[in-house]
Amino acid sequence: MIEINDVTLRYKNIKNNNLSPNVLEDISFSLKPRERCVVIGPSGCGKSSLLYILAGLLSPTKGSVYINQKKVTGPRDEVALILQDHGLFPWKTVYDNAELGLLLKKVDKETRQRKVLELLKRLDLIDHIDKYPTQLSGGQRQRVAIARALAQRPQILLMDEPFSALDALTRERLQDTLLELWLDKELTYILVTHSIEEAVFLGEKIIVLSPQPGKVIKIFDNSTSGSRLYRKTQDFYANCNYLRDLLEGEVK
């Protein structure tokens, strides 16, 4: 479903057209439908850039990305992106923010209303639909961002450190919510994070990247994850430790 082939990224300096050193180097992996993928790596390893490439917001210098056998050349309807700072617009209410994706696609008003209200209900935001983002807590804002992304019924959900600014309990609650949504919305997701616990809890396939340039050090199969209870199992701790060692070895 998603195929990433030898993706290398270098930034171009606008002033003199010089290329930066490699930000990402020869990244290759593929994902099946409904796979839960987490990309983890230290700060500055280019993991957010990788996500922007998948979202069609950035072109790789070399290599290619295919989604549903079609080469990615720009943003696509079947892909939704959630940003670290949630990307909500302060001048739009919760409802208007959640509706934005559908509005831009010129979906008719009734369909928009039905889909958006259903999701806002599901995400416990129904009592806040007329509020503005500044009136919400961090967790609520991130849930609005999730509602906006899911309202478009994407097949693929891309998330750039979506829960990193939240306190521990709110973060875990949202991770649970994400798992629930994954269970009943036929989703494939790719989440970028620097949190080891988050990676192990949410990732069925964990792509470990090295620091500058970002290269795949390991594709880690974590198929026992996928339920809320996993967080309290021995397996979870063991895998966290394994991943920590892997990352520490690379950072040294």
Add this chain to the structure above:
Amino acid sequence: MMKKLVSYSLAIASLIICWHLASILLAKPFLPTPFAAFTGFFGLLLGGQLTNHFLISLYRILVSLLLAFLLGVPLGLVLGRNQALDKFVAPIIYVLYPLPKVVFLPILVVLMGLGNLPKIALITLIVFFQVVVKARDAAKAIPFQSLQAIRSLNPTTWQIYYHLIWPFCLPKILTSLRITLGTAIAVLFFAETFASSDGLGYFILDAMERREYSEMYAGIITMAGLGLIIYGVIDFIEHRFCKWQRI
């Protein structure tokens, strides 16, 4: 609303007290007491001699602001988001911006006659540059993350302007409009005293030349009222279209 009313009343009351004291201390005919000035003002207001001058000044300034807004905002926003175009147009704006546009009044009068047109053109010209520069700078300051957020939804260029750039910039543009208003009214006054036979500027200068000081002050009070009304209009627009700013 009540609070606003109280604070405005207090501000006006303290101004009037200062004025009263100054007038007693100075004891000259060209600074009458507020009471005398307001008596003259209400006399003229009820007599209807002020109404026409007031309305024509209000019309001139409102049309100028509207024109400057309609012409300046789209240009500024596009320049802010289009580097290539900005590179080409920015030097032209920078050369014209600091130029005192008031000096063009005689040319405008020769070109457009003595009516409303040269006055509106002059004020529009002055406000236009302020608005263009402010709109452009605001549009340049749009956070990268916000742009990525909307781009990921695959929008048309028009949708990016409508949902992101315009609402992001509007409060900043309204602020610049408020700041320019002082200049705009000053220029209105000047334009109306130059080869003109109506408007508050004409009324004030005419009263001065006739040494009718209470009439002159009636004109000045009306001019202040004019400014207040336009501030009210801008506040109303902000209230209506920038609700999120008040949280």
